[in-house]
Amino acid sequence: MFQSIFSMLDNVVSTMQTLLYVDVVQPFLFKVGWMDYDEDTFDALYWVIVGVLEVLVMYVILRLLEALRPAEKWQDRKGVRVDALYTWIVKLGILNLFFFLTFQPLFDSFQGWLRLHDIANIELDNLWPGVTSQPIVAFLIYLVVLDFVGYWYHRMEHKIGIWWKLHAVHHSQQKMSLWSDDRNHLLDDVIQAVVFATVALVIGVPPSQFVVLVAVTNLMQSVQHANIRVHFGWLGERLLVSPAFHRRHHAILHTGATSACCCRSGT
Ligand SMILES: [Zn+2]
Numbered sequence: 349m350f351q352s353i354f355s356m357l358d359n360v361v362s363t364m365q366t367l368l369y370v371d372v373v374q375p376f377l378f379k380v381g382w383m384d385y386d387e388d389t390f391d392a393l394y395w396v397i398v399g400v401l402e403v404l405v406m407y408v409i410l411r412l413l414e415a416l417r418p419a420e421k422w423q424d425r426k427g428v429r430v431d432a433l434y435t436w437i438v439k440l441g442i443l444n445l446f447f448f449l450t451f452q453p454l455f456d457s458f459q460g461w462l463r464l465h466d467i468a469n470i471e472l473d474n475l476w477p478g479v480t481s482q483p484i485v486a487f488l489i490y491l492v493v494l495d496f497v498g499y500w501y502h503r504m505e506h507k508i509g510i511w512w513k514l515h516a517v518h519h520s521q522q523k524m525s526l527w528s529d530d531r532n533h534l535l536d537d538v539i540q541a542v543v544f545a546t547v548a549l550v551i552g553v554p555p556s557q558f559v560v561l562v563a564v565t566n567l568m569q570s571v572q573h574a575n576i577r578v579h580f581g582w583l584g585e586r587l588l589v590s591p592a593f594h595r596r597h598h599a600i601l602h603t604g605a606t607s608a609c610c611c612r613s614g615t
């Protein structure tokens with residue numbers, strides 16, 4: 349069932365990818381003489397479509413909640429627009445294109461090196477055959493591992509001076525909204541993308557699950573930043589970063605440690 353939801357989503361995105369590529373992107377590449385980037389652009393397009401769908405889902409759900417149950421009432425949403433712009437720049441694939449065109453060849457050779465040295469065979473899903481090999485269990489394990497990595501990545505952003513200077517861009521926003529998660533220094537975004545992709549590669553996350561993991565993580569982080577008054581309940585508040593919890597984190601405007609445990613990797 350879980351696997352069939354994955355393949356159904358993958359089919360929808362792949363169909364859109366092919367249509368968009370054949371009708372729009374390929375004729376454009378041909379016209380401007382960039383057919384050398386043909387294959388990489390096709391791969392990157394998949395992530396662009398996922399990014400756009402993600403923004404649409406996020407906007408429909410969270411914007412409605414922000415209107416109905418705001419945590420803070422603002423006179424206007426002026427300062428928020430720049431974060432929306434950041435989000436579109438990131439999600440529309442500038443980062444993806446950069447990643448695919450520059451890091452993909454490096455990643456391919458890194459993957460070959462891992463295989464050669466038997467490191468790529470950590471395969472967390474085989475820890476307990478029959479249990480952890482169930483797609484839903486494997487997915488949850490990957491989610492926790494990547495969340496843990498995200499948590500430490502975030503702690504280092506606050507601890508290491510130069511890194512904090514990049515992360516300070518994220519914390520400089522006074523009006524936290526559904527768009528604020530993507531308000532980051534582009535260099536920080538690139539470093540984070542490389543770290544996450546490397547860890548995913550080492551623990552053996554299948555590419556189809558990696559796309560969904562990134563989408564789910566992004567969506568959870570957008571919820572954390574949304575201007576909504578919501579309580580996740582006794583257990584939920586302990587397992588996930590709620591908007592109220594993350595609001596408190598954003599009040600820390602210096603290089604201090606963040607108080608959060610695993611499964612709480614908000615940025
Ligand atoms: Zn944040």
Ligand SMILES: [Zn+2]
Binds near residue numbers: 614
């Ligand atoms: Zn932070």
